[in-house]
Amino acid sequence: MTSTLNSLLETFARIGATPDGGVCRLTGTSEDGQARALLAAEISGRQLALHVDPIGNMFGIASLAPSSKDAVVVGSHLDSQPTGGRFDGVYGVLAGLLAIEAVAARAAVEPGKARRNLALANWTNEEGARFQPSLTGSSVFAGTLALDDALALADGTGVTLGEALTAIGYRGTADLTLEPRRYVELHVEQGPLLEEEGVEIGVVTGCWAARKLSLVFHGEPSHTGPTRMARRRDALRAAARAIELHHCLIELSRTGAHASAARITVSPNSPNVTPSRVQVWFEFRHEDAAIARGLGDRFLAETRAAVASLGVDVEVAADEQRGTAALDPHGAALTASVARDLGFSLMEMKTIAGHDALALNKCVPASLIFVPSRDGLSHNPAEFTDETSLDKGLAVLTEVIWRLVTEE
Ligand SMILES: [Zn+2]
Structure with a gap:
């Protein structure tokens, strides 16, 4: 029944x-x-x-x-x-x-x-x-x-x-x-x-607790063909580096934190233009608010260092901290x-x-x-x-x- x-x-x-x-x-x-x-x-x-x-x-x-x-x-x-x-x-x-x-x-x-x-x-x-x-x-x-x-x-x-x-x-x-x-x-x-x-x-x-960070990677638009590789400022490459860094940080921290990078927007999103603006939504969740906050701080510092050599700037578009x-x-x-x-x-x-x-x-x-x-x-x-x-x-x-x- x-x-x-x-x-x-x-x-x-x-x-x-x-x-x-x-x-x-x-x-x-x-x-x-x-x-x-x-x-x-x-x-x-x-x-x-x-x-x-x-x-x-x-x-x-x-x-x-x-x-x-x-x-x-x-x-x-x-x-x-x-x-x-x-x-x-x-x-x-x-x-x-x-x-x-x-x-x-x-x-x-x-x-x-x-x-x-x-x-x-x-x-x-x-x-x-x-x-x-x-x-x-x-x-x-x-x-x-x-x-x-x-x-x-x-x-x-x-x-x-x-x-x-x-x-x-x-x-x-x-x-x-x-x-x-x-x-x-x-x-x-x-x-x-x-x-x-x-x-x-x-x-x-x-x-x-949760820390939600939305980062914008600012590069420069250029032709994907003739532009020399060293001349490019590729915001998507920087975002990819940050996403992988984010997952590695969680694995290595062994804190039991849950984390994701689950949304991305790419501009201008043309196959023939080096991506100049990429936004990624990252989050860190943990039972202890200080750990969630600390992971976010470390991630931000490591990301800035990791993408600097790519000629890409990192802007924090949103930083929301939800406590326990x-x-x-x-x-x-x-x-x-x-x-x-x-x-x-x-x-x-x-x-x-x-x-x-x-x-x-x-x-x-x-x-x-x-x-x-x-x-x-x-x-x-x-x-x-x-x-x-x-x-x-x-x-x-x-x-x-x-x-x-x-x-x-
Ligand atoms: Zn529900």
Whole structure:
């Protein structure tokens, strides 16, 4: 028998489906609009009040305690990477919807128990694939990113997030009027630890630090034929040297850091012109913020030295340092006790990936719960979590939010 959760996940996976079994649902595209419309119908169909705020965050409110202004917010995101899987984000939104439905039904047969309301959230542009930075909607909600700045973010073709949201009809005016008191997010792990340890539920207690460096290599355009080799100032060659240096530095440091150089732009990008401007996005992640910062410093110094002989200048276009953070200890303890009560194995862990819960944690105590990812694979069409594991996560989420809305 197919569960409601599974059939909802299958329905959503058809929106923006890619031939290889994944999804591509970039923020503000028609696919995003279709997924939002379907979610709006699911919200309204469950008698939840639909709100869409000015950055396009969608809320579905269950008034369990009408005399209270307080809400427990549960959510995640419907947008995806270009090579997205069927579970990243959408699992947390749909499980949140079903958990709220179950808690509302229980509150109806146990009147007077609920002391707070519940709100489902679909946060705009979590992935940051089309518009950077990521975690846009949740950061605006948390007050760490100005609404006007967020609406002005432009994609690679100059279309702004505000224009894209207007085009799909999700630049709203209805803020969440309730006061968020706790935030809970259920997500697939996107890494290998739970599967390797054979554990069913991950209780996330905090996050790794990250340093994101975007470097521009400035050379000089010249003809790729007649220009003497010694005369060339090749920005792409300098970038290639920096990328390899970056990987070697991580291997040799033996710090356990994770690092990537995953995006590059080349100008003028003609086969017959020596590249004169190349931008590369580098990142370093580590559990210890000082190590992430130190690796970045060393990388910058070594890169400058390594490319100097090529006649190429290095400009630091962006240097973003995200520190470690601790998530809500009360929520983590509650999640652990719920998992134990339901008979599931659990482990405490840190998240290496960014999540809306981390953005929300700046304004409200936030919790993050993981279920295993097969092979630790994510941002990949083959991303997979089996139905039993998904259902266990839903069971934990449901009981956690029941306790959060009813506790003293
Ligand atoms: Zn996600």
